[in-house]
Amino acid sequence: MRFEERQVLDGTVSRSSRGRMPSGKPNPVDVYVGSRVRLRRALLGLSQEKLGAAIGLTFQQVQKYERGANRIGASRLWDLSRVLDCPVSYFFEDMEDDVQAASPRNLTGRTDEPEYKDTDQMTKRETLDLVRAYYKITSPQVRRRIYELAKSLATAEEAILEDG
Numbered sequence: 001m002r003f004e005e006r007q008v009l010d011g012t013v014s015r016s017s018r019g020r021m022p023s024g025k026p027n028p029v030d031v032y033v034g035s036r037v038r039l040r041r042a043l044l045g046l047s048q049e050k051l052g053a054a055i056g057l058t059f060q061q062v063q064k065y066e067r068g069a070n071r072i073g074a075s076r077l078w079d080l081s082r083v084l085d086c087p088v089s090y091f092f093e094d095m096e097d098d099v100q101a102a103s104p105r106n107l108t109g110r111t112d113e114p115e116y117k118d119t120d121q122m123t124k125r126e127t128l129d130l131v132r133a134y135y136k137i138t139s140p141q142v143r144r145r146i147y148e149l150a151k152s153l154a155t156a157e158e159a160i161l162e163d164g
Contacts, residue, residue, distance in 0.1 A: 028102040029095070031068030033077075036091045038066040040084045042128050054083045 041051050041062075048059040048066070055076070064070040072080070072091075081088045137143045 026068035027071075028068075028099045030071050032095050032099050033072060033091045034066045034068040036093070037062075037072070037080055037084070039128075040086055040090065041066075043131055044084060045132060046084075051080075051083065055079045 041048070046054075048062040051057075052059045052062045061070065065072050065076075077088055077091060081090070084090075134143060134146065137146065
């Protein structure tokens with residue numbers, strides 16, 4: 001792990017861990033953003049190689065971004081948003097409160113580290129497979145009927161659970 005030393009005003013030397021947690025683990029915010037990159041890439045059916053080639057990276061660099069091992073800078077996030085056809089805000093949507101609390105501005109003096117929980121339904125393989133299959137249906141009318149069917153089944157199940 002690389003550390004950058006810098007002199008502070010009182011003459012002592014502090015070490016910057018480049019956005020990592022005190023334990024050396026990646027910041028949960030970076031892990032979350034990386035998971036959103038992975039989710040969007042998978043939803044679009046892009047390989048890590050294809051995404052890397054589109055933004056001038058190797059697939060290993062894409063892997064590191066997706067794991068949160070490497071932080072994604074603003075210009076790279078902008079490039080990713082263009083290639084993945086989504087707004088930059090997409091990478092931060094639905095972030096849980098404990099992950100938000102791991103922002104470096106909130107960590108001063110903290111020793112506890114929140115764990116990133118991958119409980120988002122959108123990151124599950126089943127969800128990704130379902131979305132891919134849905135978009136393979138070429139007829140907009142058929143897709144709309146499937147969408148309406150799924151909504152009505154969910155509503156019916158909610159009603160059964162509330163009554164029973």
